[in-house]
Amino acid sequence: MQIENRIKEFILKNLYFAEDNTPEDDASFLETGVVDSTGVMELVAFVQTEFGVTVEPQEIVVENFDSVRKVARFVRRKLSLPEVNGSPVAKAFAPKPSTAAERCSS
Amino acid sequence: MQFTRNVLALDPAQEAGRIVQALRRNVLSVLRRRGAVVGISGGVDSSVVLALCVRAFGSDKVVAVMMPDKDSDPESEKLARQLARQFEVEPVLEDVTPALDGFGCYRRRDEAIRRIFPEYDAARGYKAKIVLPQNLLDAGVLNVFSVTIVTPDGKERTAPLPAREFLQIVAASNFKQRSRMATLYFHAERHNYAVVGTANKNEHDQGFIVKYGDAAVDIKPIGRLYKTQVYQLAAHLDVPEAIRRRPPTSDTYSAPCTQEEFFFRLPFETLDLLWFAQEHGVPEAEAARVMGLTEAQVRRAYHDFVSKARTTHYLRMAPLEFNEPQVAVPA
16 A cells, blocks of 8 residues: 555544545645644554654654655655655565555455 | 733732632632632732732631652642741641552653653653643744653753653653542532632633643632733732742653743743733734734744644533434334
8 A cells, every 4th residue: 555545544543533535645644733742642652553663753744744655755765765656566565464464455 | 901011910909809809709609518618729819919918818728738659849838838827827838649559650651751761760750741842932842742861960851742652741740630529529518618719811811721621620810810910919929039030830750840941931021021912912013012022923923822723622622412402212
């Protein structure tokens, strides 16, 4: 699954309180209130476990965590993946083995 | 409206008179209580409220309650006593430590801190606090809390807080404000008085309050005043200078922690003016020019105000009521 979609799925399942909307890729979390400060902490933890990257405190900034697109771009940068324009890159990175196995079977 | 650096200047005598009248009218006629109970912390807000209540009801109709716990700075009680003496109110001391022990406040909080710092041990002299990043104007840092522990030999260690630990620390610490609320209502009901709140506009509107804790009061006389305006009233009401000079503190965590570190992220002199500008639709460019800041800095501050007000809206909400008609059971 594309990085953006996995981030959206996490937000919808865990952080998003509206019933009938999907957050747009470029919509600012700050502007729309989609993710609050506790949500940012949960999103940081998700990014670390789901994509196997380490997030430094100084990286928890608007430029990296204020929209689905920005989070995805941050993950790609941490994984040294190329930038994409909406094309799937799911197989290009190596997530943690435990979550990878579950994902392959689904 | 022209935005200037003096836009928050009050006529303190007029403002104090207005609040005193409103206190009398609302407490006596609307709430139908005979006096006021105020929790005094040695901070400027509760000091101003105590002074206003004494003006409104007389010192014999005001109960001032000091409610320290084992984490409180001893200076707080000292200043609170000085205040009570000045306004001729006999202070009541209620140490809430045993109640907090009973609730498991310290145990539950420290358990969460130890998941981050296993060596943390309050019994061995470790202290702790939680803080937000401080460079609000200069970087787009998000409001993500860190925990800082102070070792017995004074060394500080800081780590970002995962959501689970953050929520547990806050939930446990909130027993403090809720225990104090219950204590204030004991005294209020005993005397048939009203509980008078001490939150200012910054605390109330940006969410530096605890739902059903310090937010649970009968009346909020300074709830529309910015912090810098509270200081103007404090000077007018002759609140002791030691209280007016003291940096505002949360006095909730065992390690010293200012309100700026814990929540607001800006000095009040800057915060209040920028917040006023944001609330009154002052363009970023104009606010930047008046404040000597860049537009990007003003934008970050505006975003922070909006974000805090939105994410803490729940704290200010009354219980929701369902107004849909009941579904009748078919006969």
